Amino acid sequence: MNSESMIELSSQSLFVSFIVLLLAILPIGMAVKSKRVWTSRIGIGVTHLAFLMQLLYFFVRWAAIGHAPVSNMYEFMTFFGIMLIGSTLLIFHLYKQIVVLLFSIPISLIIIGYGSVFTSEASPLIPALQSNWLSVHVITVAISSAILSIAFVTSIIYLVSAMDVDKKTRGARGLEFVMYCLVIVVGFIMSSIIFSFTYDEKIIEFENKGGTVERAIYKMPALFVNDGAKLAHEQTSFGWIELTNSIDAQKLNTIFWAFLFGSVIYLVVRIAARKNISQLIKPLTQKVNPLVMDEITYRAVVIGFPLFSLGGLLFAMIWAHLAWGRFWGWDPKEVWALITWLFYAGLLHLRTTKGWEGNRTAWMAIIGFGLIVFNQVFVNLVIAGLHSYA
Template sequence: MESYLWLSRTALLLAFVLLLIAIIPFGLAIKSKKHKSAQIALILTGVAFGLQLIYFIARWKAVGYAPVSNMYEFMTFFSIMLIGAFLLMSTLYKQWSIGFFAIPIALLLLGYGSVFSSEAKPLVPSLQSHWLAVHVITVAASSAILSVSFVTSMMYLLQRLDVTKRTRSTKSMEFVLWNLVVVCGFVLVSSYFHLTFSPKTVAFTAQDGIAVEAIYTMPILVANDVNAGFLAIPTNIDARKFNTIIWSYGAGTLLYIVLRFVWRKPLYVLLKPFTLSIQPKLLDEISYRAILIGYPLFSLGGLFFAMIWAQIAWGRYWGWDPKEVWALITWLFYAALLHLRLSKGWGGERTAWLAIIGFGIILFNQIFVNLVIAGLHSYA
C-alpha cells in the first residue's frame, strides 16, 4: 500500500511541475507563432496527463476503491479530467492556445485539493458503493468539459474587451479574475499556516445548548463565543470556516493588489494579447460544443446516477439536501443557457457570460456547499 501511495504522490507532483513548465512554451508559441514551442507544450501536457493517470491508478490500488471520496481526491480528479478535456478539444479543433488558459485553472484545482488531507482512510458506510464512483467520476468529467466552455468564454470576452475604457464588461472581467486570484490566496495562506501555525481549539455553546469545540488551523479572527477574546458571530454560522474565508479573501485581495502594482495594469489587459490567435467565432463554437457534451453527461452523473446512489445510501432518491439542490440548480442553469442559445439566438458575449456564471455555480457547489453548508455531503 505504501509503495502505491508513494508512486501516486510522486506522479502527481511531477505532473504539477510539468504543467507549470508547459505554460511557458504555450505563451511563447502564442506570442511568436512558432509551432515548435506549441509542440513542446503539448508534449509536456500529454506526459503530465499520463502521470496524472498513473497517480489515479496507483492511489486506487493503494486504497482499494476509486479515489474520488474526499475533497483532495475529487479536486485532483477534476483537474485530471480538465487536462484530458483540453487535450481532447485541442485535438478536435487544432487550437492548442487554449492550454495557456486551461492549464492554470487545472493547477488551481490541484493546488486547492492539496490543501486538504491526502490520508487514505476506510470509507464510511454511505460511501461504500460502486455507484459513488460512477456518480462522482461522471460529475467530475462533465464539470471538466463544462470548464472548457468557461476557458474559451474567458478568451472570447478578453479578445472582445475594449481595454482602453472602464466599462461594465471590464469591471466584470476584473471581478472574475480577482476571484481566481483569491483561490491562489487560499492555497498560499493555507499552505503557509499549515507549516507555521499550531492548531488551536475554541470551545463554545451551540444554539441547542450543547458544548462544542472548533479546531482552528489558521490564526483566529472570529469565533462563536463572545468570551473567546475574538470577534463573536452567531452560532448558526461556522466561525472556523468563516475564519478561513476571511483569511482567503484577505490574502487573495492582497495578492491581486501586488500583481496590479507590479504590472501597473489590470490583469485582463495583460491576458488579452494571448487570446488573439483564435477567431472569436471559433471560440464561441468550442464553448457551445463543450456545453453540448458536458450538459447531458452532467445530467447522468449529477442527477440520474446520484439518485441511484442516494437510494442505496440513504433509502430515498431525493431529499432536498443542499448538495442535491445545487446540483439541480446547476442542471437548470445550463438547460436555460441551451434554451436561450437555441431558441432565442443568444450567442457570442451573452453565452460567454452565462458560461462563466455556470462555472461559478459549479465551483460554488463543489467547494462552498461541500465545506460550509451542513448536509449529508459534508463528509468532504
C-alpha cells in the first residue's frame, strides 16, 4: 500500500470514528438518565470502538508520512481530541462515572472538528521541525492537555450539578459564558464549512514587518487585512480594516467570523429553548455526586501537571535548543506555556495549603483550560512568532 492510500485510509478511519462518537452520545445519555446497564455497555463499547479507529488513523498516518502526525494544527488538534477520549475512558474505568463521557465526547468532537478545518495535507517538515524531540514535546503536551481537559469537563459537571443555574448569580453568568465560548468554536467550524462552499478564496500580498512581501490566503470575506494588503496579480486594494503587520490579520479575520456565527447559533438555541444552555444540561447532572467530580478534577490536575511540566517546558526547551540554538527566547507561545504552568502550579498550591476545594477548584480548572485553548489557538494563529507555522 502506497503512502497516498495509507493517508486516505487514516482519514477515513478518523471520519468514521467521528460519526461513531456522535452515535455513542445517545446510549450514554440514556444511561445517565435511566442507569440502565445495557445502554451503558453499548455506549462504552461504541466509544472504545471509536477510540480504536482513532488510534488506527494516528499510526497509519505516522507510517505513511514517516514522522509523528503532530506537526501542524490539523494533526495536533486531532491528536489532542483523540487523547481526550482515551483519558476519559481511563477515568471511566477508574471511577465508573459515565456522565463524564457524556460531557467529554462533545468537547472532543469540537476539538477534532476544529482541527479538521485546517489543511490535512502531509507536507515535508521544515528544518526546525526535523527532530525527534518535536514528537516527544508535542505528544507529551497533547496528552497532558487532554488530561487537564478532563478537569475542565468534571468542573463543568460539578458546577452545573451544585449550582442553581436558574438564578442570575455571578457564578451562573460565568458558567453560561463558558457555554457561550464552546458554541463560538462550533461557530468557527460551521463558518469554515459554509464559506468553503460559498466563497472563492483570495490570495493577497503585503509587506511584513521584516520588509519582505508575504502572501496570505483568505477563505472567508475579508474584514481585517494587514497594512498595505493588495490582491495578488491584480495589485488592487483589498479588505476593510487594515491592521499592523505584527498581527496575523487573516487569522484574526477568521476568528471574527467564528464569533459572529457562534453568537448567532447561541442566540438561536436560547430563543428556541427559552432557556440558557446551563439550564438545558442541568437535568443530565441530577444524579451526579459533586464530591466525586471534585475528586476527579483534582486527580486529573495532579496527573496532567507534571506531564505538562515535562512536555510544555523541559522537552520544549531541549527542542528549542536544537532548533534555534537557545533554550528560552520569550516567544509568545513559550511565554503563555509558562503562564499556564504557573497557573496550574498555583491551583495545586492553593488546593493543598489553603483548602481550595469545590467551587474554587472548579473555576480554576476551567480558567486553566481556557489558558490551554488560548495558547493552542489564539497565540498559534494570531500572534506572530516562531510557532506560527504550527
